[in-house]
Amino acid sequence: xxxxxxxxxxxxxxxxxxxxxxxxxxxxxxxxxxxxxxxxxxxxxxxxxxxxxxxxxxxxxxxxxxxxxxxx
Numbered sequence: 001x002x003x004x005x006x007x008x009x010x011x012x013x014x015x016x017x018x019x020x021x022x023x024x025x026x027x028x029x030x031x032x033x034x035x036x037x038x039x040x041x042x043x044x045x046x047x048x049x050x051x052x053x054x055x056x057x058x059x060x061x062x063x064x065x066x067x068x069x070x071x072x
Contacts (some may be wrong), residue, residue, distance in 0.1 A: 025052045028049075035049055
């Protein structure tokens with residue numbers, strides 16, 4: 001009975017280990033993939049989502065306020 005306890009704990013803990021794999025990048029890439037699949041049969045080329053790195057750069061640019069430049 002007690003010999004199966006460590007094995008049972010390992011198998012119960014494995015699915016929880018995958019929870020750490022959910023990140024903003026994986027969510028963004030999921031949306032990007034869904035958009036590609038949805039737009040696969042259309043003739044018009046819709047605005048495609050860019051890479052995650054480009055998305056992060058745009059997001060940081062919007063987040064950080066531009067400091068006004070002062071000239072003496």
